[in-house]
Every structure is written in structure tokens, then in C-alpha cells.
Amino acid sequence: xxxxxxxxxxxxxxxxxxxxxxxxxxxxxxxxxxxxxxxxxxxxxxxxxxxxxxxxxxxxxxxxxxxxxxxxxxxxxxxxxxxxxxxxxxxxxxxxxxx
Numbered sequence: 001x002x003x004x005x006x007x008x009x010x011x012x013x014x015x016x017x018x019x020x021x022x023x024x025x026x027x028x029x030x031x032x033x034x035x036x037x038x039x040x041x042x043x044x045x046x047x048x049x050x051x052x053x054x055x056x057x058x059x060x061x062x063x064x065x066x067x068x069x070x071x072x073x074x075x076x077x078x079x080x081x082x083x084x085x086x087x088x089x090x091x092x093x094x095x096x097x098x099x
Contacts (some may be wrong), residue, residue, distance in 0.1 A: 026075040030065040032086060036093040037063040043089045049078035 007079060042064040045056040051074040055066040065082055069075040 001065060023070060025070060026072050027066065027068045027070055028075055028079055029064050030067070030079070030082060030086070031059075032064075033062045037061055039093050040086055040089045044085055047082070047085065049081055050074070052078040054078070054082075060066050065087070 010037075034040065038058065041056060041058050044063075044065070047056075048054060049067070051069055051071070053068040057064050067075060067078045067082065069078060
């Protein structure tokens with residue numbers, strides 16, 4: 001799956017696809033390169049979002065979250081949740097590192 005960038009959204013790049021059952025699905029990918037990538041992966045790999053299919057994997061030094069939903073509003077909600085959770089895990093990991 002191609003990585004989604006802010007410029008792609010603004011320029012109208014495709015972020016949806018049609019399944020074999022005829023449903024329109026919306027998809028986004030969050031790729032985080034961080035010294036805490038493995039911590040983020042283990043903290044969030046079991047998280048779920050209502051009305052969303054979530055796939056989480058490690059790829060080198062990055063953690064990747066793929067989010068797929070039937071509506072753009074559900075995609076936005078899931079993205080907001082995961083971005084907040086990722087930020088929280090990084091901030092907690094930084095504080096723990098200071099101890």
C-alpha cells in the first residue's frame with residue numbers, strides 16, 4: 001500500500017478503493033520512524049477502533065499502522081485516536097528514559 005502524504009490529500013490522490021463486494025473502503029497508513037518504534041508497536045498492536053480494520057507491523061526501524069474503514073468519518077476518527085495514542089506512548093517513553 002502506498003504511503004499517504006498530506007500533499008496527496010490536498011492534491012486529490014486516491015485514498016479509497018472498491019472491494020469485490022462493491023463496498024467503497026477508505027484506507028490510510030501511518031508510518032512512524034522513532035527510537036521508540038518498538039515500544040509503540042508493543043503498546044498499540046492490540047488496539048482496535050470501532051468500525052475500522054487495523055493492521056500493525058514493524059518494518060525495520062519503523063512501526064506501520066494500516067487503517068481501513070467504510071466511511072471517511074470513521075477513518076478520520078481512527079486516525080485521530082491512533083495519532084493521539086502514538087504521541088502518548090512516545091511522551092511516556094521519554095519520561096521513563098529520563099528516570
